[in-house]
Amino acid sequence: MPQYTKAKALLESLKSVPDYRVDIGKIEYPLHEVLFMVIFALLKGNTRFKDIWGWMLYNRNNPILMEIFQTDEIKVPANSTLHEILTNTDNNALEKVFREYFSPFACKEEIAVDGKWLKGSDASGQYVQSCHKAILNLLDKKSKIVFAHKFMHKDKENEITALRQVLDEEDLFSDEGQIFSFDALQTQAETLNRIDQKHGRYIAKVKGNQKELQEKIIQTIETFEQPIDTYVQEEARLSCGKKYVKREVALFYTPSAHQVMYHKRFKNIQALVRITKTLTDPKSKEASSYTEYYMANFKTTAGDFLEKILAHWRVETYHYHLDMLFDEDGHIAYKEPFSISILRSFALNLFQLFHNTNKNKKVLPTGKTTMAEIKRTCRHDDRFTANLFEQESSRLSNV
Structure with a gap:
C-alpha cells in the first residue's frame, strides 16, 4: 500500500507556487520541497528561521522525507537563503494551495472573522515606512480551523475593507446562508448589507x-x-x-x-x-x-444565539495557539511575514484536525490529547508527524 499519499499530493500542489528565482534550471533546492520541509519543521516545534533551517540541515537524510519527495538526496539552502526564499514567496499562490488543501475539512456553516497583528513584521521599527502587517483569518467554527486568510499591508483599520474583499471571492462562500460573526469593528453598514445581499447571515x-x-x-x-x-x-x-x-x-x-x-x-x-x-x-x-x-438578520432561540456568539471566540483561541505553539508574536519576519504565517496555519490546522478526532481518546504516549501534547509527540516521532498529513477530510468528525 502506498505511503504518505496525501503528503505527496500536497507536495505536488506546492509546485504550483511560482519560484521567484531567475535561473530555475540551476536551482539545487526546489521551492516546493523547501515549503514542505518548513511545514514539517513547524510541526516538529521549530518556530524561528534559524531553528527551521537547523532542523532541515540535520534531516537531509530523513527516510520519511526522502519517501515523500521520492528522492535519495535532499538539498537544503543556507540559512540566509531560506530567509530570502520565504520572504519572496508568492503569498497569493501559497494561499491558494492552503485554501484548496483545507477546504474539504471546513463546513463553512458558521464563520468567525478576526484580524491579527503580525508583530514581528516591524521589529524595533527597522521598517518604519512599511508599517506592521496584519492578517485577516476566517475560521470555520465547527472544525476550528482557519480555511482562508486575507493579507493587510498597512494597519488594522484595513480589516474592514479586507473582509469586504473576501466577501467578493465567490469560491469561498455559497448561497446556503453562512453565519458570520465578528467583533464590533466590522459592524459597518456596507459590510452587513453585503452579507445580507449575498444571502448570508450575521451576528x-x-x-x-x-x-x-x-x-x-x-x-x-x-x-x-x-x-x-x-x-x-x-x-x-x-x-x-x-x-x-x-x-x-x-x-x-x-x-x-x-x-x-x-x-x-x-x-x-x-x-x-x-x-x-x-x-x-x-x-x-x-x-x-x-x-x-x-x-x-435572522431569527433563532436565545440559547442558540448565545452558543453562536460564544463560538466566535474560537478564533481568539486559534490566535492564542499561534502564539503559544508557534511563537508567532515573537517571530521576526521583517518586511514580508505572510508566507511563514500561512505555513504556520498549515501546521496549526493539522494539529487541530487531529485534536478534533482524538480529543476524548488516549492515543498519545502521555494519554492526553491536547494541542501541546500533539506538538510534543511530533517533536519525538517523525512518523506521527508525517501521518498528520494523511488525516481524512470527513466533515462528520466529532469536534
Whole structure:
C-alpha cells in the first residue's frame, strides 16, 4: 500500500507556487520541497528561521522525507537563503494551495472573522515606512480551523475593507446562508448589507463607539413588554479572571413582521440580543455586571444565539495557539511575514484536525490529547508527524 499519499499530493500542489528565482534550471533546492520541509519543521516545534533551517540541515537524510519527495538526496539552502526564499514567496499562490488543501475539512456553516497583528513584521521599527502587517483569518467554527486568510499591508483599520474583499471571492462562500460573526469593528453598514445581499447571515456586536446605533437598539428593546425568549447560563467553573460567570440572554424580534428595527443604513435587522454578563468573585462575593448588544438578520432561540456568539471566540483561541505553539508574536519576519504565517496555519490546522478526532481518546504516549501534547509527540516521532498529513477530510468528525 502506498505511503504518505496525501503528503505527496500536497507536495505536488506546492509546485504550483511560482519560484521567484531567475535561473530555475540551476536551482539545487526546489521551492516546493523547501515549503514542505518548513511545514514539517513547524510541526516538529521549530518556530524561528534559524531553528527551521537547523532542523532541515540535520534531516537531509530523513527516510520519511526522502519517501515523500521520492528522492535519495535532499538539498537544503543556507540559512540566509531560506530567509530570502520565504520572504519572496508568492503569498497569493501559497494561499491558494492552503485554501484548496483545507477546504474539504471546513463546513463553512458558521464563520468567525478576526484580524491579527503580525508583530514581528516591524521589529524595533527597522521598517518604519512599511508599517506592521496584519492578517485577516476566517475560521470555520465547527472544525476550528482557519480555511482562508486575507493579507493587510498597512494597519488594522484595513480589516474592514479586507473582509469586504473576501466577501467578493465567490469560491469561498455559497448561497446556503453562512453565519458570520465578528467583533464590533466590522459592524459597518456596507459590510452587513453585503452579507445580507449575498444571502448570508450575521451576528454583529454593537459597542459604545457606535453610540447612535446602540441607543436605537436600546430604545427598540424598551418598546417590548418582555423578551420573545430568554436564556440563562451559569458557569460552575472559574473563568474570566478567576470569577464565576453568569450570562442572561434576552432576545427581541417581531413575530408578525420581518424586521424588528428599521435603520436607514442597516438593512434587514430581524433580531436584537441583549446579554447581561455578571462576574462574581468567589472569595469576596462581590459582583459586577455589564451589558452587550447584538443585532442579526435572522431569527433563532436565545440559547442558540448565545452558543453562536460564544463560538466566535474560537478564533481568539486559534490566535492564542499561534502564539503559544508557534511563537508567532515573537517571530521576526521583517518586511514580508505572510508566507511563514500561512505555513504556520498549515501546521496549526493539522494539529487541530487531529485534536478534533482524538480529543476524548488516549492515543498519545502521555494519554492526553491536547494541542501541546500533539506538538510534543511530533517533536519525538517523525512518523506521527508525517501521518498528520494523511488525516481524512470527513466533515462528520466529532469536534
